[in-house]
Amino acid sequence: MHEKRRASLAAAGSSSSSQHPSPAPSPERAIYGFALFLASIAAALIYLVWIFVPPEYLEEIGIDFLPNQYWAIVVPLLICCLVFFTPLCYGFICLRLMPENGIEQVSVDEFTRTALYYRVKDTPEGGIPPLCDIPLEHLERELGLSKDQLAIQKSKMRYLPLKLVLGAVSLGLFxxxxxxxxxxxxxNLCQMTYMFEYPNxxxxxxxxxxxxxxxxxxxxxxxxxxxxxxxxxxVYSGIPVLFIPGNAGxxxxxxxIGSVLLRMSEKRQNSxxxxxxxxxxxxELAALYGGFLSSQTDFVLKCLLxxxxxYGxxxxxxxxxxxxxxxxxxxGLFLKPGFDTSTVNTIFTLSTPHQPILLVDAEMEEFYADIDDYxxxxxxxxxxxxxxxxxxxxHxxxxxxSDRSDLSGLFAGNERFLSMTTTSIPAVWASTDHLCIVWCKQLTLAVAKAIFEMLDGKxxxxxxxxxxxxxxxxxKYFVNPKPDQNFTADGTTEKPRDLADIRFENSGPLRxxxxxxxxxxxxxLVVDGSVGDIFIRSNHWRPKWISLCLDASCSGRLPLNISPTRVPWFSENGQFYTLLSDPWKIHPSSSGSSRIVLLFxxxxxxxxxxxxxxxxxxxESIPSISFWEVLLGVTQRFQPxxxxxxxxxxxLQEIWHALHVDVTVSDQxxxxxxxxxxxVSGPFRQDTYKLLQHQRLNRFPLKLQAPAKLGDSFPQLELFLNAECAYDVTITVAWLDVLGQxxxxxxxxLPAFFAAVVVMHLLPLYCQEGxxxxxxxxxxxxxxxxxLLFNRNFAEVSGDDIFAGSSIPSAVAMWAAFYLTTYSMVxxxxxxxxxxxxxxxxPIHWIARRFVSRLQSMQRRTSTWPARVSIFPLFAVFVTVLSYVTCGENGILLALLLYFAKVCYNKRNSVISLxxxxxxxxxxxxxxxxxxxxxxLNVIPTLVWTKRLPSGLPGLIRSSYSGLDPDPSFTVSIVVGIVLDFAMRKGTNRRATLTRFSGIFDLLMVLVIYGVAAATLVYAQRVFYLITVFMSVLLMVMSCDFVRRIFTDSQPLVSSDEKTR
Structure with a gap:
């Protein structure tokens, strides 16, 4: 039926209905309708009271049966999500219920327009029409493709299974x-700290x-x-300790720490x-928004003043x-002009990212740069x-x-700044998560003991x-001395204490x-001088209990000052051990001897x-294993x-190397x-321990927690065993740990790679098709x-080495793997x-047609000013205003939803009208x-803005219209609003101008895409906010292209073949 015919019938129907009005409803229906109207008004009023009136006011007047105001926001959002995802679920259900291809109803459908158009006319009554062959001309007209373009699409579909397989494998490994x-x-091996009185x-x-x-x-x-x-x-009579919480802390x-310090002071009966x-x-989410860092530092400064x-x-x-x-x-306190640096001389930091993990905005980058420089x-x-x-x-x-908390990279050679993992701290020996490190009893006790020892009443x-x-x-409390560099001679010779006798062991170990x-x-113990280090382990350690005998009968001895290394054991205090390296060289009288005598x-x-x-x-005889040897299948097996x-x-030369040590114990x-x-050697202490339990197999992972630095020696695996048992030690590659590293x-x-791939996906829009x-x-x-390779080799021009801890071949391989993974994801x-x-x-087309039809009818009744106003970017202006009064991401999200609706509308139009x-x-x-x-990319500012909103709805409404200052997403929201506004208009035909510049502009767009993609890969892999900056540049250039195409009468992005025709 033609549109004019439909319009005439609709007009006739409306005129007839005006002449013959419908009868009035019955009294019952009128009463029901009025009751429903009153109920809806009452429900709306109750909902508004529930939203806007503070709960404490409602409780004062006796209304305490309403749920939490939290549900006033959550329930409508859940309903919106239900409405949005219902068509999606419906579509999947329809696909699931679709009959198989062998059924005849699938081949010929009486509701298919194409089949009806090309159906054979002489089909017998009640018979099944034969399958029709759609002519190629109709397929070209429907898809808008030439024969060459059809061949290109066919070649693309040929590689689709391979892309899906590569994408599935890449995503699975990731x-x-x-x-x-x-x-x-x-x-979690940490114990909980408890208090014995109510905390206040x-x-x-x-x-x-x-x-x-x-x-x-x-x-x-x-x-x-x-x-x-x-x-x-x-009344304040103690020593002040200031605790500064972290992100969302x-x-x-x-x-x-407060409870432990209080209990320790009571136990010690110290004044x-x-x-x-x-x-x-x-x-506040200070790790996600750099604007909080400066204000928090200023407030801490006021507190310290x-x-x-x-105390007076x-x-x-x-x-x-x-x-x-x-x-x-x-x-950051030390950078403030009004801060007295003598006020603070001891700082303990818990899981602090002294080196940035992800620079989310320019303020955070500036804060880090200023601190590191000062x-x-x-x-x-x-x-x-x-x-x-x-x-x-x-881990x-x-x-x-762990490597982000390392201070040795910032202050190389400065011994006053110590860095270590909790696994290497004596009497802690446990890994902690980001929150557990605050309340871990073992670490809290160590910190409290160190603070108490820093007291000085003088x-x-x-x-x-x-x-x-x-x-x-x-x-003393946080660092274990190196076992082979922790002993010196006392310098004075002494006679042995009055002992009954001295038992000599001329050969073999002493147990x-x-x-x-x-x-x-x-x-x-008599030790031959040809051996290596002397291993000593004991659960009891006291000063000067080990001596070097000056003669064979130990008539004179030289006491040794040994600082032992404390390791975990099957007891609360652990055990102590040391390695005496070349002990006969510490005294002239024993340096020429072929053997030494140690007295215990x-x-x-x-x-x-x-x-x-x-x-x-x-x-020289200590065995050594290599990751590459294990990877190539060389058996690494030891039986001590x-x-x-x-x-x-x-x-382990590279950070992604990981091995498994399997220790099997004999059945006897x-x-x-x-x-x-x-x-692991180096200033950053990252030792890890594993107790071998009463079981047949013990697995211990070997992997680095920080990249190895130039000049560091190889890591070392030490096993403390039971001499009465037989052990089988096997080294294998830990594939899962490799992926984890x-x-x-x-x-x-990955976000930088993802953004670069998305940018490169725009190339077909400006390149020759095929x-x-x-x-x-x-x-x-x-x-x-x-x-990036040039930056790595020339430190004076280098930034941050994005693949630090990996060799150049490994970095190239991971680069390719990351790009393929993100390409599959995109x-x-x-x-x-x-x-x-x-x-x-x-559904969007159905809703939009009814909404647009009403707008068109309103426009016909008014003057021509709406058509004149429509040439202005009102949509971009509205997005900008929304971004300014709330958050930039809100404007971007609104622009995205409207553009998505526009794309869906155009898609449905293409199906209807071809x-x-x-x-x-x-x-x-x-x-x-x-x-x-x-x-x-701009979700983070929205999270920060949402976190700032109060729980009460009156305050929520007031705070909703107070955006972030500064807002990292505001500028890009303006750009997105303008670009998507022009993108929704680019299909309209205006004056035929600027057509001779189309080829030049396409070449310019290709160069811009190349530059933005390369710059994103080089500079934005650690500086996260630069991705948004580069995307804004690309969007602004694309907006110029959209403006050019708005004022041209040619169809956008036609192929070279179509241009010649």
Missing amino acids: ALGLWDVLANFEP YVPIEMDESVVKRFPQYGLYVYGEGARTAAYERK SYRQGRS VKFDVFTIDFNE HIPSL RPHQKVILIGHSVGGLIAR WSRSANSTLKDVVMVSFAGG RDVLVR TKTGLVEDVDRRLETAR LNTKKYQPASAHA ELPKSEDVITLQVEPTPTK TESSYFRLHVD CKTNRGMARFT VARFYAVQ RSLLLDHVLVNVVAGVV SLFETALLAMVALYSF STTTSEVVENTKILLLAVLVTM
């Missing part, structure tokens, strides 16, 4: 790597100017029992106590403990009295990996001011297990004392027998007690790789977008893909 990072780690957080009154400037922040002091009452009376996280202050940052006034001592020193970004805030310049001048200890959580911390501030003493204290209250004894004096003790002394092979100590060198072994230790250290670079794009992808990657994502456009085209070519549908999808990418 998913396995993420699983290894997020789940494949040791169980007493607010501290700040100056009115501070409260007015920082109304969302606060300062509290932690107390329990009587201490809380003293704080409420404003709470001031209540200071409870653990000196500690007052633990903690800061409330309103749980206010805390000494509580203007120069009172404060110990700082910072968690996560809080440790970075502590370092601390590197002032480390030996203004900061010469500062001791800082950085703790990393190890369990999936938010801040100083005015009550704390040790000598930097060497504080550094020695930190090393002793004393009984309780056994009398004191002395044991001497065991005291009388109420506990059982175990002692094991065993010569080890020379360093009758030995208490076994070690081997592990050649009844008491399998042993321990494995994996040590790649994901852990390099997954942050051209292979493989060479373009290779060219962009080669250019970016050469630039292809699958683009296919999903096409499916969503096809799925939602009908007026839109396939190339135009593909072009709209690629622009939609770019818009989705920009939307995903």
Whole structure:
């Protein structure tokens, strides 16, 4: 039926209905309708009261039966999601219920327009029409493709299965790597800290100017029992300790260190106590928004200026403990003009990213740059009295990996800045996640003991001011001395103590297990000078109990000062061990001897004392394993027998190398007690331990937690074994851990690769159709790789080495793997977008036709001003206003949804009228893909903006119209609004101008796409916000192209064949 005929019938129907009105409804229907109207009005009023009236007001008037206001927002959102995803689920159900291809109804459908048009006319009544062959001319007209274009599409479909297989494999391997990072780690071995009285957080009154400037922040002091009452009376008599929470952290996280310090002061019956202050940052997402860092630093500065006034001592020193970004805030204090650097001389940081993980905006990059520049310049001048200890959580911390907490890379050679993982700290020996590190009892006790040892009653501030003493204290509690560099001679010769006799062991190892209250004894071991290091392990260690005999009868001895290495064992205190390296060289009288005599004096003790002394092979005979040898299948198997100590060198040259050590114990072994230790040389201490339990197989992963630095020796695997047992040690490649290491250290670079691939997907819109794009992808990657290789080899022009810890061949291989993975992801994502456009085209078109028809009828009744106003970018202006008053991402999201609706509308129009070519549908999808990418890149500012919104709806409405300052997504929201506005208009035909510049502009767009893709790969893999900057540049250039095409009468993006025709 023609449109004119339909219009005439509709007009006739309307005129007839006006002449003959419908009868009035019955009284029952009128009553029901009026009742439903009143009920809807009452429900709307109740809903508005539920939303806008604060809960405390409703409770005062007795309305306490309404649910939480949280559901007033969640329920409508869930309904919207249900409405949005119902067609999607319906489509999948229809596909699932579709009959098989062998059924005749699938071949011929009476509702198919094409089949009806080409159906044979002489079909018998009741018979099945024969299958019709659609002419090629009809297929060309429907798809808008020529014969050559059909051949191109056929060749593309040929490689579609290969793309899907590669994409599935790449995504599967990446998913396995993420699983290894997020789940494949040791169980949580940390114990919980408990308090014995109810915790209280007493607010501290700040100056009115501070409260007015920082109304969302606060300062509290932690107390329990009587201490809380003293704080409420404003009595502060201890040493101040300030806890600074991190990203989304709470001031209540200071409870653990506060409670432990309080209990330790009570147990020691010491008059000196500690007052633990903690800061409330309103749980701001400081790791996701650089604008918070400066304001939080300013507030901490105000707190440090206010805390000494509580004690009446203007120069009172404060110990700082910072968690996560809080440790970075502590370092940023020293940059502030009004900060007295002598106020703080000791800083403990817990899982603090001293090196950036992902720079999400320019403010964060500037904050990091200023801090690193000041601390590197002032480390030996203004900061010469500062001791800082950085703790990393190890493999369990999936938010801040260990190498980001390493200070040795920032302050090379400076011993006052210590860095270590919690797995290497004596008496801790456990990996912690990002939150557990705050309350881990073992670590909290170690920190509290170090703080107590820094007390000095002789100083005015009550704390040790000598930097060497504080550094020695930190090393005592957090650093294990190297086992082969930890002994010296006392310098004075002595005679042995009055002992009954000395038992000599002329050969073989010395293994002793004393009984309780056994009398004191002395044991001497004669060691051949041709052996290597001497391994000594004991559960009891005291000063000067090991001596070097000056003669064969030990009539004179030289006591040895040994600082043992403490390792975990099957007891609370662990065990101590050391390696005496070349002990006969420490005294002139024994240097020429071919053997030495070591004397061990065991005291009388109420506990059982175990002692094991065993010569080890020379360093040249220590076995060594290589990752590449294991990878190539070379068997790495060792069987240490009758030995208490076994070690081997592990050649892990690159950060992604990972091995498994499988220790199998013989069946005859009844008491399998042993321990494995994996040590990595360097200033950053990242030792890991594994207790060998009573089982047949023990697996211990060997992988680095930080990239190896130039000059570091190979890592070392040490096994502490039971000499009565037989062990079988096998080394294999840990494939899952290899994928996990790649994901852990390099997954942050995937957004840059994803963005570069999306940009390269725009090339077909401006290139000759049918051209292979493989060479373009290779060219962009080669250019970016050469630039990064140049940066790696020339430090004076280098930025951040994105593949640090990997060799050049490995970096090239991972680069190619990452690009292929993201290419597969983008292809699958683009296919999903096409499916969503096809799925939602009908409902969106149905809604839009009714909405547009009403607008057209309104426009016909008014003057011509709406048509004149339509030439202005009202859509872009509305997006800009929304972005300004709320958040830039809100405007981007609105623009994306409207453009998605426009693409769906055009898709449905193309099905109905056959007026839109396939190339135009593909072009709209690629622009939609770019818009989705920009939307995903700017999700972080929206999370920050949403987190700032209060829970009450009145405050929510007020805060909703106060955006971020500065807003990283505001500028790009304006660009996206303008570009998508022009993109929705580009199909209209205006004056035929600028057509002779089309070829030149297409070439310019190709060059811009090349440049943006290469720049994204080079500069945006660590500087995350640069992706948005480069995408904004590309969008602005594309907007110029859309403007050009709006004012041209040619169809957009026609092929060269169509141009010639």
